[in-house]
Amino acid sequence: MNELFQDLVVQMLIGISTGLILALVASGLTLIFGIMDVVNFAHGELFMLGAYMGWVFFTMTGSFWLGLAAAALCVFVFGLIMQRSALRSLIGSDPLTTILATFGISLVLQTAAIWIWGPTVRRVGAAFTGHVAVFHLQFPVYRFLVAMLSLAIIGGLWLFMHRGRFGLWIRATTQDRQMALAMGIPVPLVHTVVFGIGAAMAATSGYLYAPILGVDPTMGVNNILRAFIIVVVGGMGNLWGSVLAAVFIGMLEALAVIWVSPALAVIFSFAALIVTLLVRPTGLFVAVPR
Amino acid sequence: MLKLQDVQAFYGKSHVLHGVSLDVEDGQVVGLLGRNGVGKSTTLKAIMGLVAVQSGSITFAGHDLHRQRPYRIPRLGIGYVPEDRRIFPQLTVLDNLRTGFDRRGAAARTEQLLEQAYGSFPRLKERQRQLAGTLSGGEQQMLAIARAMMLDPQIILLDEPTEGLMPRLVGQIREIIDVLRQASVSILLVEQNVPMTLAVSDRVYLMERGAIRHEAPASELSVDDDVIHKYLGV
Numbered sequence: 250m251n252e253l254f255q256d257l258v259v260q261m262l263i264g265i266s267t268g269l270i271l272a273l274v275a276s277g278l279t280l281i282f283g284i285m286d287v288v289n290f291a292h293g294e295l296f297m298l299g300a301y302m303g304w305v306f307f308t309m310t311g312s313f314w315l316g317l318a319a320a321a322l323c324v325f326v327f328g329l330i331m332q333r334s335a336l337r338s339l340i341g342s343d344p345l346t347t348i349l350a351t352f353g354i355s356l357v358l359q360t361a362a363i364w365i366w367g368p369t370v371r372r373v374g375a376a377f378t379g380h381v382a383v384f385h386l387q388f389p390v391y392r393f394l395v396a397m398l399s400l401a402i403i404g405g406l407w408l409f410m411h412r413g414r415f416g417l418w419i420r421a422t423t424q425d426r427q428m429a430l431a432m433g434i435p436v437p438l439v440h441t442v443v444f445g446i447g448a449a450m451a452a453t454s455g456y457l458y459a460p461i462l463g464v465d466p467t468m469g470v471n472n473i474l475r476a477f478i479i480v481v482v483g484g485m486g487n488l489w490g491s492v493l494a495a496v497f498i499g500m501l502e503a504l505a506v507i508w509v510s511p512a513l514a515v516i517f518s519f520a521a522l523i524v525t526l527l528v529r530p531t532g533l534f535v536a537v538p539r
Numbered sequence: 540m541l542k543l544q545d546v547q548a549f550y551g552k553s554h555v556l557h558g559v560s561l562d563v564e565d566g567q568v569v570g571l572l573g574r575n576g577v578g579k580s581t582t583l584k585a586i587m588g589l590v591a592v593q594s595g596s597i598t599f600a601g602h603d604l605h606r607q608r609p610y611r612i613p614r615l616g617i618g619y620v621p622e623d624r625r626i627f628p629q630l631t632v633l634d635n636l637r638t639g640f641d642r643r644g645a646a647a648r649t650e651q652l653l654e655q656a657y658g659s660f661p662r663l664k665e666r667q668r669q670l671a672g673t674l675s676g677g678e679q680q681m682l683a684i685a686r687a688m689m690l691d692p693q694i695i696l697l698d699e700p701t702e703g704l705m706p707r708l709v710g711q712i713r714e715i716i717d718v719l720r721q722a723s724v725s726i727l728l729v730e731q732n733v734p735m736t737l738a739v740s741d742r743v744y745l746m747e748r749g750a751i752r753h754e755a756p757a758s759e760l761s762v763d764d765d766v767i768h769k770y771l772g773v
């Protein structure tokens with residue numbers, strides 16, 4: 250019994266930290282969907298690109314923080330270019346067109362990554378390697394750091410959206426695009442910048458997750474599925490809904506691992522998705538104000 | 540100041556405006572009357588660049604609006620108060636007012652405009668920290684007008700401001716129109732409320748099936764005129 254209690258505590262810690270990392274990817278995805286109705290199927294590749302860019306700079310400079318900044322900045326600029334060139338003219342048209350466009354971009358990016366870096370998984374060491382003893386398990390400090398960083402970045406995004414003029418423009422455009430135009434808000438610019446921010450968040454997450462997952466061209470595809478589940482469970486376009494849903498899904502899978510194999514744990518996420526779609530299709534956490 | 544010439548516009552695939560021509564001169568209040576679905580609201584959306592204009596011209600103070608990006612149109616000094624108010628429900632009252640692009644770019648100017656808006660609508664000041672979606676219908680209408688005033692416009696396009704309001708509030712809207720007129724803000728007023736429109740307007744256009752059918756000074760028309768019956772009678 251005591252052993253089960255220890256397992257529960259440890260798995261909950263793992264679940265919360267994984268959840269917060271996933272929240273970083275999912276909140277970018279939900280932010281982009283909320284404001285421009287684009288389901289970004291290339292989000293996983295932006296995550297992957299961030300991991301590569303960050304670790305290129307990390308190995309070059311030896312600084313964890315420079316790697317983080319480089320991942321965010323490079324993919325932010327890439328996101329601006331991608332939105333401006335491929336998506337801007339499609340916004341407002343049939344959702345299928347933006348799905349096809351972003352899916353196409355995801356294939357191009359995956360192939361480009363194989364071409365540039367090769368298909369092998371790069372193992373990258375964590376920048377901070379300490380451990381904290383939690384009962385019988387050594388809990389890596391790095392996981393804790395990553396969870397806190399994710400939370401800080403999401404908090405920073407919230408502050409950006411609630412202080413200052415540009416954040417107000419983002420919130421107004423999310424609520425009513427036409428009326429935002431009629432108030433003189435430069436909606437196309439707001440869309441492009443928000444896409445860049447979402448891309449940078451995915452990149453940051455990819456970089457932070459790299460020591461846990463390893464870096465390879467398919468890391469985007471393999472991990473983005475849960476982000477999509479989270480976005481739906483949290484309510485499409487709802488920022489805090491996504492954060493809560495991410496922690497919920499992270500915990501659900503971590504706790505499931507106590508009884509079933511890790512490969513089977515993902516079934517619980519799908520179950521949560523199906524229940525959400527059946528019971529509350531607008532999201533489990535819609536009552537939470539964004 | 541604002542001039543539409545033979546404007547043809549589509550809403551989706553349906554042809555809504557079949558050559559609308561009208562003009563609003565400096566400081567004038569111009570009424571646009573017509574039954575439901577004749578294209579009054581679409582005319583205002585065409586001016587704001589929110590529907591695709593196929594042909595014709597829309598000019599404002601020397602600018603060809605047809606060629607402007609939609610978000611630049613309000614910056615030229617055109618305020619828009621849409622039919623269903625379209626306040627930002629998840630923003631506070633104050634934030635709704637702050638969305639307006641300050642075309643002179645100065646923060647001091649924003650403060651001054653805010654004072655002015657609160658002066659006209661003291662109720663909004665009391666509720667400035669409240670989410671706009673929680674306001675009553677009448678308060679939302681006030682907010683929509685105040686928000687347009689934050690653009691320091693030369694003209695305001697008002698789309699059915701009295702729709703669904705209690706008579707007391709209709710009187711208040713009339714007062715606001717008079718205040719705007721005194722501040723020499725022009726108004727293009729779309730309405731179905733004939734007595735109110737005739738009372739506040741300088742000139743009136745009557746619209747039917749996507750085109751202007753009649754134009755007259757408001758003082759020459761009365762609620763019982765044949766022409767009013769023809770285009771507005773049930």
